[in-house]
Amino acid sequence: MSASRTLVFALLPLFASCQVFKDQPSDAASAEQVRLQGQLSQADGQLLFQPCQEQRRFVIDDAGATDIMGETAELLAGGPGPLFADVRGRLAASPQSGVDGQLKLERVYRLQHQGWGCDDPNFKRTTLHASGQEPGWSVTVGGRGLVLERQGQQPLALPFLEEQLPEGRLNLSSEANGQRLELWVAPQRCVDPMSGAVQHLMAELRLNGEVLRGCGYYGGARSD
Numbered sequence: 067m068s069a070s071r072t073l074v075f076a077l078l079p080l081f082a083s084c085q086v087f088k089d090q091p092s093d094a095a096s097a098e099q100v101r102l103q104g105q106l107s108q109a110d111g112q113l114l115f116q117p118c119q120e121q122r123r124f125v126i127d128d129a130g131a132t133d134i135m136g137e138t139a140e141l142l143a144g145g146p147g148p149l150f151a152d153v154r155g156r157l158a159a160s161p162q163s164g165v166d167g168q169l170k171l172e173r174v175y176r177l178q179h180q181g182w183g184c185d186d187p188n189f190k191r192t193t194l195h196a197s198g199q200e201p202g203w204s205v206t207v208g209g210r211g212l213v214l215e216r217q218g219q220q221p222l223a224l225p226f227l228e229e230q231l232p233e234g235r236l237n238l239s240s241e242a243n244g245q246r247l248e249l250w251v252a253p254q255r256c257v258d259p260m261s262g263a264v265q266h267l268m269a270e271l272r273l274n275g276e277v278l279r280g281c282g283y284y285g286g287a288r289s290d
Contacts, residue, residue: 098156099172101286103184105148106138106177113138115151115169118184122166124157130172137177137264144262150183152176152283175283178263193288194236196249196269198280199260203271205249207238209287214247214273234290248272256281 104117106126113126113135128134134153141149152175160168182188188195188206197204202217207226214222224247226240234253241247254268258281267282284290 099154100157101152101154101175101289102169103150103152103189105184106134106151107148108138108142114165115153116148124167124169125160125162125165127158127168127170129155129170132171132174134171134174134177137174141177141179141262141264145179150176150178150181173266174264175266176263178261180261180263188285190286192285194238194251194267194282195285196251196267196271196280196282197258198269198271198278199258201278203273203278203280205238205271207285212238212240212249214245246274251282 102115102117104115104120107114107116115124115126116122117124126134134151138149153169153171154173154175155169155171158168158170160166162168191208192206193209194207195204204215206213206215212224212226214224222243222245224240224242224245226238226247229237229239231237236251238249239247248271250270250272251267253266256265256268257263258265263281265281265283267284269280269282271278271280
């Protein structure tokens with residue numbers, strides 16, 4: 067199977083915020099799915115989702131068997147809620163009183179206590195974000211470049227080459243400004259060891275011969 071490649075030359079533009087958008091589906095079933103960001107809370111043994119900047123609340127129906135109930139229980143055990151959630155699913159009516167409907171959940175991108183959450187100014191134009199600890203690093207990717215940030219150093223904007231691989235894997239590489247960078251991501255549940263945040267991508271950054279591991283998620287500019 068041949069891999070598809072995209073060469074990106076320019077640098078990352080300024081980001082802007084976005085909290086809700088529709089995927090671009092290939093069939094009628096997925097046409098109803100939306101990606102949403104908001105807060106999760108528990109009440110009467112149920113999981114409730116409240117979209118960012120809204121008062122509506124939706125009961126979670128884990129239609130995609132994501133185990134969000136178990137993930138949420140673990141995170142809430144480590145600290146008080148609510149939690150920020152970045153998810154995809156279908157909104158539907160609910161016969162239950164006191165709520166505005168139900169969210170038939172199909173995919174979880176992120177669950178976290180810490181971070182920007184609903185106030186993330188970079189979400190809309192981010193295609194991919196990956197980060198790790200000890201030492202701290204992050205890579206933020208947009209349609210025109212990537213920004214590498216490392217603990218104790220200034221952010222560095224770089225052009226990159228993207229390679230689509232089988233099984234949903236992705237490789238980004240760059241050789242510019244004296245840096246040799248490769249970022250590998252794969253669809254696999256990943257937990258940040260310091261914050262406990264759950265993300266849907268496993269990430270590995272190879273920087274000038276050093277291997278750094280972490281987690282990642284697709285941003286609002288990517289509909290995967």
